[in-house]
Amino acid sequence: MIPFYNIVTAFLGICTASVILYLVRRDKLSVNYTLWWGFLALGLIVFGLAPSLIDWIGKKLGIYYPPILFVITAICLIFVKLLFMDLHRSRHEQQIRILAQRLALYEKDQEKSG
16 A cells, blocks of 8 residues: 555655646647656656655665655756756846847937938
């Protein structure tokens, strides 16, 4: 029998997947982000329904305390997500700076011709 906390974890994964689908249908979430959050929801569902899978993977990797593998993986994924968010934000800042410069040049040309 699956313990209650595993059922809760799987339920959270299903809720996450439902919210993702809702946001995509309403055009609130980009397809690029949908894959990221979809994998997260799938992971929650799989590890919620099959908790022994994390133990098996941990033993294969030679980890003494296999449940810590889940925590380490989560922390690594958070860092990767933060890196991608910073890259995206930096690209937008650069585009805004270029657009502001072009607008300033356009306004200057309008003043000369007007």
